[in-house]
Amino acid sequence: MVRFDIEGSQNVEVSKKIKCEKSLIWQLERMEQYTDTHKANLNRSKERREVECLKVIFPALFRSIEEQDLIAGRLDFLPIGFGTVTSIGGVGHYCVFNKLRAFQREIEKEGKEYSDRVEELYRYWENQDLKVLYCKEILTETTIGRFIDVEYPMIATARLSGMMLDYHLLLELGIPGLKERIQKKINADPENEFYQTCLECLEIVTESAEALKNRALQQMEQLPETNQKRRQELQRIADGLEYLKDHKPVTFHQALQLLWLYALLAGVINYGRLDDFLGPYLAADLEAGRLSEEEAYRYLKSLWTMIENRRTTVNGRVIVGGKGRRYPKEADQFMRIAMKVCKNVKYVEPQFTLRLEKDTPEDVWEDVMEALGKGATYPTLYNDEVNIPAVSYGMRVDEETAKRYVPFGCTEFVIWGQSTGTPNICINLLKILTIYMNQGIDPMDGQFKLGELKPKKLEGIKSFEDFFAGYKEVLDYYMDLAAEAQFQSYRIMNEHVSFLFTSILMDDCLERGKALLDGGVRYLGGTCETYGNINTSDSLWAIKKLVFEEKKYTLTEMEQAVLKNFEGCEKLRKDCLDCEKYGNDLDNVDAMANEVYEYVAKGIRDRGIEKGMQYFLIVISNNSLNTEWGIRTAASPDGRTAGMYMNPANNPQGGADRNGPTAMLNSLAKFNPKYHAGSVQNIKFSRSFFKKNKELIRAMFQTYFEKGGCHLMVTVVDKGELEDAMIHPEAHRDLIVRVAGYSAVFVDLDRSVQEELLSRSLHGEEDM
16 A cells, blocks of 8 residues: 555645634544444445434534624534535545644643543544545555645545535525425435435534524523624524524525525535525515615625635635626626625635626726725636636536536636536646656656656657657656546545535436435536646747757756756756746747647546546646645756746746736637636736726736636735735735635745745836
């Protein structure tokens, strides 16, 4: 068995988690109860084991209702439990081993016997944690590492990220209507345990509503009579929860409460097109006078705060605008109030997202520019005119279905209510290039990382086409591994869990009587994150130009220079740096970037389809992994030194774009989006420049979208501000920046990530 560190980091965690409000001993006892329940049900069906374990943690893990909350629903998470993603808790039946160790060190202060009890839990879950089971089967010594182990060219994981549920169905039927629908299925198929356990999950929703109602009433009674405003708010929460136990929602408050409660129980951390789901309830309340716009604003601000407090870092998507909404008029009312919240509340989450189309109203564009100018980093912008036909092709669905696309995480697309799209594979294209050039050996650790593949020897390569063909052979090898690892992540998850709450609100699980990954979901898709794309294409261009066209150096000289990290080869490195770079609207280097992109994108897609997936598409992604992986990636022929961060997503390496923002956007727009499922595209402006040229910048954005740009994320900040924040972090606690697919408080980022952000071009007066 391949060795791996089960206590290693599982995900990007920039936002600091809120401490569990339960005592250490209570937490231990609950984890022991969960573990005992899991043991007792090991030989029963996965559905029965799952629902019995869920009953242990819900409603027990709900936290107190906080003073500013206008709906109920906050959860604690333990190092052992059940979930879908590593951002909160873990995946399936999980144990987060590093957090369990930290818990053990803390509870040991209460007595050694408690530490020993934790050790027993640790030993049990070493053989039961779902991600450990996946890693034992899939990881290899040198080619596939555990997410996040940056020594490897490819990393893999098991998770169910980005699920966007059918909240229309939830709100239209309510819990009683869903129970009735499932009961009819049970009557027709009484031996189907999937149906039976789904019904029991809905009972958990009812029990959770009852528990939260009682908590609201208890907290209300503890308030002084003089605090009538808060007493009324808690009474409304209690009344709404009581109503939802036996009825479908009627008011905006009830609809918001039910949607939020279900999302928490399902463990999903993205919320989809809330304008369309909740807009009709909001509009009806406003028209009837049951709600004012000011009150609606307060409800959404409360929701924003509760999403932020989940601290998922890269998630919490709320999407508004665009084509394909059932209730566009009502949805726009929601959108306009949400835009006000976005402008005024500078949170890292939710990742507030606006889908644009050619008919997006002028006042919405004005709100966008005002919010960005205030440094909110939101909304992130997606172009429906480009993305809908692209999704239709890439995911092999009709355009009406493609209108249901929604981004999550670091911009991966999924079809709400109908598809999986979790990115369980990440590939470092640049690390693979450095390995290929060094005869299969990673210069960073001296390990051979091409399995049975024998790469071409550089001295025998006489043309760039031959060199590129050899690199493509290595890419083929890793793309084969990627498709297999992604497909197996679904198989292994499906062997152990059903994700019952998620399955209930995904087509076509109830109709087929099958869990999500058991043949229930309509479209079984996936995504593969790629890193170092532009460093790779710029490196290939430098080799083509300097070695094969100008013949200034041989391939061997180029390879020896990068192996020495350019020490003693300063002129060669300068020539590499002086080569044309992607991001300057230069057709030659942009064409090279596009050739690399299309080869990988088409190769991943074809392999996923061959495996039986509806789609398997690349995401040109970025979080902080371009920095972390760059630290363990050797020097490259684009002039980048060993250990330096790699380019962020589809953007140029920091400082490589020298022809201004229009040229950079023109380069970004050249990739054909029908081959990917999302591409992170960032741009950064100084505050003074953005303020003075708001209309000019808006026109530039609109032109970019008209030319085929699919997406844009904007940061407005001053360079001096970032530099000062690195020296005096205490003075910049509210400084939010766009890292890539997510925003973060700048001073909470690792210094290496801060330096990468600082390196990116900051567009100002001199660029126009």
